[in-house]
Amino acid sequence: MTELDAGLVGEQIAESGQIAEPTGRGEIGRARRRKEDARLLTGHTRWTDNLQQPGMLQVMFLRSPMAHARITRVDVSAARDLPGVLAAFSGQDFADEQGSLPCAWPVSEDIVIPDHPPMAVSEVRYVGEAVACVVATDRYRAADALEAIEVDYEPLPAVMDMHDALTPDSPKVHESGNKAFSTTITSGDVEAAFRDAPVVIDRTYIQQRLIPSAMEPRAVLASTDGDTFTLWSSTQIPHVLRVMLAVTTGIPEHRLRVIAPDVGGGFGSKLQVTAEEVLCLLLTRRLGRPVKWSESRTEGNLTVHHGRDQIQHIRLAAEADGRIRGLRVELLADMGAYLMLVTPGVPMLGASMFNAIYKMDAYEFACTGVFTTKMPTDAYRGAGRPEATYAIERVMDELAAELGIDPLEARRRNWIRHDEFPYTTISGLTYDSGNYEAATDRAMALFGYDKLRAEQADRRDRGDPVQLGIGVSTYTEMCGLAPSRLLGMANYGAGGWEHGSVRMLPTGKVEVITGTSPHGQGHVTSWSQIAADALGVPFDDITVLHGDTAVAHKGMDTYGSRSLVIGGVAVLKACEKVKDKARKLAAHLLECSPDDLEFEAGAFKVRGTGASRTIQELAFAAFTAHDLPEGVEARLDSDATFDPDNYSFPHGTHLCAVEVDTETGMVKIRSYVAVDDVGKVVNPLIVEGQVHGGIAQGVAQALFEEAVYDADGNLLTATMADYLLPSAADLPAFTTDRTETPSTGNPLGVKGVGEAGTIASTPAVVNAVVDALRPRGVRDVQMPCTPERVWRAVQGTRGGVRS
Template sequence: MTETRTPFVGQSLPRREDEALITGRGTWTDDITPPGTVHLAIVRSPVAHARITGIAVAAAREQPGVVAVFTGEDLAGEFLAGIPTGWPVTEDILVPDHAPLARGEVNHVGDGVAVVVATSPTAARDASELVVVDYDELPAVVDVEAALEPGSPLVHEQFGTNHCYTWPLAVGDVDAAFAEADVVVEGRYLQQRVLPSPMETRGVVVTPDAYGGGFTVHTSTQVPHFVRDILAAICGVSDTKLRVVAPDVGGGFGAKLNVYAEEALALVLARRLRTPVKWTETRSEHHVATTHGRGQVQYMTIGATRDGRILGMRIRLIADMGAYLQLLTPGIAVFGAFTYCGLYDFGAYDFECRGVFTNLTPTDAYRGAGRSEAAYAHERILDDLARALEMDPAELRLRNLHPAFSEPRTVPSGVAYDSGDYEPCMRRALELVDYDALRAEQAERRRAGDHVELGIGIGNFTESGGLSPSKVAAGVRLQSGGWEAATVRMTTAGRAEVVTGTSPHGQGHETAWAQITADALGIDPGDIEVLHSDTMIAPFGRDTYGSRSLAVGGTAVFGAAEKVVAKARQIAAHLLEAAEEDLEFAGGAFSVRGTEASVTIQEVAGAASLAANLPEGMEPNLTADYHFDPPNFTWPFGTHICVVEVDTETGFTMIRRFVAVDDCGRIVNPTIVDGQLHGGIAQGIAQALYEHATFDENGQPTSATMADYAIPAASDLPAFDLEQRVTLSPTNPMGVKGIGESGAIGSSPAVVNAVIDALAARGVTHLDMPTTPQQVWRALADAAKVA
């Protein structure tokens, strides 16, 4: 009889990654300085748009410690191509050249113009200030809507337009739906630019190998495999000669889901100088040279019957590309196309996105990319519709939710969500926050004339996680995501090593992957090592982003472990002189049904390693590779509710309570789920109330330091009341979905809806993010003038 045990999956095991990090024993890219390292400083454009008419480098070259100074022209022959985009969403998309150092023209503040190489970072930075660049300044365009107007300055003159692409999606007859509707509501919502602001800025160290002609690249990245493959292509280095390692990474949030000019520069200069080359980004550089998030103008129209049944929805997006197309820039807005319909069931849907160039830093992925923008828009317009119908916003939502489904269901945007049970999730959030009591309190405070208004905001959402199937329908030419790889191998001593193609930067993969493997193999998680983030150790992988790690990478680990068990079963049957079908496997042991005969998987692993007594033709060792390519995205969902108090005399907003009920399928480690939600909700609140990357009319950043760009501290945030529900996904054998971005998706609409709900009785029914005290006070003053 085999022993049963409590599964490790579902337990809040302590994160094994944390001890080194919280005791200062982590290894960050900036900690790595091989002997003989030289340091880079990038000379960056101080203007948003100009022709380069001359670069004088002689004074910089003469400075102590300076090894070399290079311009874009000097290094042009080192590159086979510029920095590519990996997501050309249409056949006719306009893709500008993006050289690692600008040649002839700069297109945003922070565009790299020259690079100084010196024996210390301070010497490189000091010398970089002596590089004199002559600029013939050109008109700049910074407003994404103005960029489409006739006569607007052109970011890339050779295109004759700032229009990058148009991507449409239509399902059903929206015009007919609006004609049938009793109420049609329109809204214009802004997704302001935000800065990712990880604790660790970007950094890269490239070391030429002592022999063999290869290079080791240490870089603070979410995507070491992409870095290897793309650097190999643009720098003319065989991918077999590049080892890319992501050491400990101090935050990514999408900004490190990219391959950057500085990584390419470091590689070609290490090749040219035959010495280790290092670059560490300053915080000021991060504000202008690392990709920004969001940046959209959203036009929404929704039609409904008088009793609140939604009939149709139209979305028109104008998406700010910035000056260049980074790895995923064109696709971020398009990626949200499938979730603007949210959790709601209706018949007609019409989406169009126009990508537009501006003379600003490129945009790209930011936590919740595309889906956060979608949830914000559909939840904002639902509140607007509720006001038009004079209906409670919670009741309006409940009337339009999809019914429960456990198999894929086609939604208004034409894609199939994997599974969902939305109403119990939303009703539980309403119960937790005591919604009816809050509405009663709100009414009483208004009757009493309280100058501190109470507001309640709802953020329902779903997201396309598990990024993603290699083959995607609906016209999305996705060139990232796809499969994920894993290897599980048992040692002679009966322990296990897991090699994963995912590359964690705070998600807890080492802990969660060990839990998955431990349950599959029947051994203790402490006997499992998880190896990752090094392309020499894990040569195949598609890395970490888009809430894909568990649903795709974790499933690959599960599949590899199952293959190990299948091979072990054959060996166990041989050792026990029994038929495979007569064996039971539980608690880490194979037993012959109805007898006391058994053998542990550790004993099987030892026998497999010694290979002295294996079935005929059986190869030694217990090891297996598995590649998982999901059949669909996963679609986690949830309801976030924010309760605020807004002081109408000062405009100050205080979050009194924040409740989130999320469904991410089967949960591997509840504490990790809570941690991911905490971080995501904090970022959503930050966008709603605090953060905004601003520029003047000439493209000069006006929030280029932490003194000007407001990021909330922990003391600015409330406690979060979190609960989880479980609706299994049919897309993978574990039934998991993903949670890494959910907090950032549901929170910002909940917060902004709450602020507007607090002020609506005073005539303020629209605010754009961030809803700062200044903006709230001015809106109240303007509403008072109208009244």
């Protein structure tokens, strides 16, 4: 496949007129087709499961069929005796060396972080928890051997419901009880805000549990030469993983190399230190041979950390004209059975975002983390911010309904005006820039807002069985995770800086090394665009290296829409250092003062003369080192770390029109408009892709996806037939556009785009569904808004909430 073929889709989008390609020579802002794609699309990929090592063995884990039980006996001897099986182990066999899986975010003083053995030793606390493993010459033999392992369980009661779990007589998930932590944040006089408030909206929303469902299931390969260890993993966080594995296993950090080869998506699910990573490392240490584990989709649904799962009690006090006085949020957040890497931090990432784009006098946020006998929850695209945005945007629609005003008018009366930036919100964050009016005006125009409202009125008048609903979401989010100083204040276990390096090769080509770890985002392309502009070298002369701790030796990896905002800026800063060095060398060679040089189109020119040296000539001069000035090293290579002072705050207005078939409950998205402000854009094609994928994922929460456990703790949605992911066939064409208010927090003016679509879209869709049915007395439909739930809401029975 030629580059042209591989980039055909991109080319079509770029030529479709939806993306305005800036004129001029600059790379930043160009809808460059992705450098990654020809290789990925033609199967020249290095997924972890594709990798082979001489003498490699296959690992499989036996997983608990019980949600909660004491393990009274594990007998692996019959498995060991089977042909092709080299070893079989129980949790007890690793009890002394497996340690506890780490939680890096103790969010409160009262937090309880229970011991979390990678392989259960004495008790299991969710269905799918590993209790034993086999190591065999191939996966077929390993799978058969699992059936030969005998485990005796003494059942303990499952703990499934958060409210029940917090009652005094509830069975306990851990001896310490079912409360993981509790925390309260207050700003302003909340009591006063609610006292005698003319309008109070009081609602409870359920954030259902979701399964992240990355395209590539997880896989781990570990090997050792007896001295050093190498771990390949389908992970978002090779650098964080290396540190945490060294701490957990005792393998010294300098003798452990972690590689994230091609990684097929993560959405936060691969921001984790998993049991399987730890155990593969321990198995290769014990057996002296390379071992690989690859999960099945069902295994993944059971044991990849889940997302969301909150019960949100939200109360809003307002004046009679709709101006918000105060907001009270009480969350119950389902931790699942253990606290994993950032499990307790996820609801806290939403703590400052319920107030969203709105001005108010008082705010209170309280959160209780609850243990249940389910798979732990952790980061999933948006992590805390989609939940917060959903609750406030749903409540803003309820406020509008209460007052009988248009939902956009309710927002207009409360949002921060564009001339009020920078603005410090009631929760203490300072939003650097934004223009909610501009994004909303643009979205309304693209949507045909007034016309759709007219059609809605007409259908209501006619009693059309298919009703039209219009949903609004004027979201913002906090991303670019994160300023190290602020992470420290939040008691997070690490910093949030990012590292970038630039190597100027003798032939004038460039290697950029980044500490971010792309798994589908296109960093290789975007970072090339940044470096091309900064250094004045051609886009095609740049390669980007990443994802291997031996190559990219420093990094904080990829999550939280941080890569461009922090990692991209680090690359830019490293390029600036290269130019500083090159300037000194050029001045020496051109026999002038560095101040007499101007840098343009990749060359230093002496002002007023024709004399110049290109950056490539200077790279070669540094390489030969025949004539270097005093104190200048024989290289232009440079590196930089960047640590922002503040988060970034993308925002936008999403509008969704749905047709609700009141006879069947089926919801069909009629049109969807997204106008996002993600600041300056490096690659519009990649931004477009992120927005499309993000909206799809948010729509999926609104209409399709839900991880369902039964009362005994069995996951009923263990396959793709039961856990419904929408495909392109189930989604409408999205109309997208952008407004642009550059971030003031970084020199690129960028804000991040990885999570925006997901955060914005869920409330837009549900608001539309409820809007369609509001004249029939419906004021909520629990997510996902399945046909059955919508139908029951229309019938006035369980599934919907009526006023």
